[in-house]
Amino acid sequence: MSHALRNSIFLLSLLGVPALVHAEPPLDLGQREYAANCAICHGPDGKGGERPTADMPDLTVLANNNGGQFPLARVYGAIDGRAELRTHGLSEMTAWGNYYAMMAIPDHDDYRHSPEAFIRSRILALIDYLQSLQQAAPAP
Numbered sequence: 001m002s003h004a005l006r007n008s009i010f011l012l013s014l015l016g017v018p019a020l021v022h023a024e025p026p027l028d029l030g031q032r033e034y035a036a037n038c039a040i041c042h043g044p045d046g047k048g049g050e051r052p053t054a055d056m057p058d059l060t061v062l063a064n065n066n067g068g069q070f071p072l073a074r075v076y077g078a079i080d081g082r083a084e085l086r087t088h089g090l091s092e093m094t095a096w097g098n099y100y101a102m103m104a105i106p107d108h109d110d111y112r113h114s115p116e117a118f119i120r121s122r123i124l125a126l127i128d129y130l131q132s133l134q135q136a137a138p139a140p
């Protein structure tokens, strides 16, 4: 065995090649957040769970109900909830913007930063996941 080959095998073993072989699929942040925080009310499939109430929106037809366009700004506002709280009073749903603002603090307490970047990344990941749940418009 050549010296170079032996060296590269040694280096690969240091890099933990066996761990790479069993690598998990990459994490879908939006899917994880949805399962952790939203499925309890909206159901694992976004349709409202086992006991859907009348006021529980079906999250799989957001685009369909909006002429085929995913209503990005409205959904963003509904999830963030902070502006809604000021203008329309209490919703049954948590203002997730406040929740993520609290989560943002311990992550970055060593330098000054705006928690908004953290909040936005979580909400956009959720929106990305919700978009993947959208069902195609029924055939005309």
Ligand code: HEC
Residues within 6 Å of the ligand: 033, 034, 037, 038, 039, 040, 041, 042, 055, 056, 057, 059, 062, 074, 075, 078, 079, 091, 092, 093, 094, 096, 126
């Ligand atoms: C405590 C139950 C509950 C939880 C948990 C919850 N929701 Fe909601 N959600 C509701 C209810 C009820 C509504 C209907 C409007 C309202 O009450 O604000 C709603 C409305 C929405 C809407 C607006 C739909 C539309 O047609 O405009 C979106 C989007 C949404 N939720 C996404 C989420 C996401 C994403 C999460 C997790 C981060 C989440 N919800 C967690 C109960 C919940």
